[in-house]
Amino acid sequence: MSSGPFPKETAFCCWGFKSDKISIMIKKILFWTILILLFLAGFCFGFYIKKTYFGELKNSDGRTNFLILGIRGYDFADSDLTDTIIFVSLDRNSQKAALLSIPRDLWVTSIQAKINTAYHYGGFELPKKTVAEVLGQNIDYMVVINFDSFGEVIDSLGGVLVDVQNSFDDLKYPIAGKEEDLCNGDKELKCRYEAIYFEAGLQLMDGATALKYIRSRNAVGEEGTDFARSARQQQLILALKQKILTPEVYLHPKKLLELFSVFQRGMTVDINKKDYGKLAQLVSKINWGQIKTTALNGNLLINPKNHYSKQWVLVPKSGDWQEVQQFVEGILK
Incomplete structure (x- = not known):
């Protein structure tokens, strides 16, 4: 080998x-x-x-409170007066939500003005402080929505279904941009207004119609009160929420991006971006089917015949905010 x-x-x-x-x-x-x-x-x-x-959301024993203000839109005079004031409370422990409307004509002695002027005079801090004083609840975050953008959101969704509870006429709905029009000497200044009508029943509303529905202040009868107006605002918000939570919207990234873009243009918030993740988690866990909706109404408030401000205002029946705060504590349980 x-x-x-x-x-x-x-x-x-x-x-x-x-x-x-x-x-x-x-x-x-x-x-x-x-x-x-x-x-x-x-x-x-x-x-x-x-x-x-994913920072830690502000909260008190697991409850995070928001103040939502709706301003008139920039086509109107005094555009930063708030037409809508809504307190929203989300409880991460019980996974429940509560929504409370506050009438814009509520007189607050500490600021010597109606509550709807707080944002006009004091930016973000004064409304939060004033509403906390009235309700006895801390306000963690605030959202200011331009109503013009609110209408855009509704249009981008193809409208929202609203069940109008009561038919009503408003013969003096203000026309944007005509607040100072002298109407060629017409003493009644009729050119500043248009007549609008809503019939009871379920109907699909576009953005412009929906805004008229919740802004109307001069309707004949009970629908002309601030209390009825607050109820209509809540109704529209819930209808909008219902539409956004449909698969046709939340399963379509393009539609969501479009909505996000509109919200970005029309919203001002004091929510830090580090809280966005936790906020999204909280919102996703809430049982929105059992949301409590209510308002400060005639059971707690009264319109005094001769108020020293010489304005039409609402004040607490009891003379202070104690009964209002007890009422709020009750709905948050």
Whole structure:
């Protein structure tokens, strides 16, 4: 038997075998390196998202309170007076929500003015402080919505279904931009207004119609009161919520991006972006089918015949806010 070196063919075969093993090893190293890098990148991205968008929401024993103000829109004079004032409370423990409307004509002695002027005079801080004084509840966050954008949201959704409870006429609905029109000397200034009518029953409203429905202040009969107006505002908000939560909307990224864009243009908030993630989690956990809706109404408030301000105002029947605060505590239980 020969004891000399391996034949060339054998040496080539062994080298080829080793080369294949090295190639497989390199591929494994590359695979695991890439996998580890992807994991680290994902971890870092997740950490960034958590740090940037998942801070701790302000709350009191698990309850986070919001103040929503609706301003008239920039086509109107005194555009930063609030037509809509709504207190919203979300409880992460019970997963329940409560919505309370506050009449804009409520007189608050501490600011010597109607509550709807607080944003006009004091930006974000004064409305939060004033509503907290009235309700006895801390306000964690505030949202200011331009009604013009509110109408855009409704139009982008293709309208909302609203069940009008009572038919009503409003013969003096103000026309935007005509607040100072002298109407060619007409003493009744009729050119500043238009007549609107709503018939009882379920109907699909576009943005412009919906805004007239919730803004109307001069309707004949009970629908002309601030209390009825607050109820209509709540009704529209719930109808809008119902439409947004349909699969046709929340399962379509393009529609959601469109809505987000409109909201961005028409909303001003004091919610820090680090709270967005936790806020989204909280909103998703709330049982919106059992939301409590109510308003400060004639059981708690009264219109004094001769108020020293010489304005039409509402004040607490008891003379202070104690009964109002007890009422609010009751709906939050």
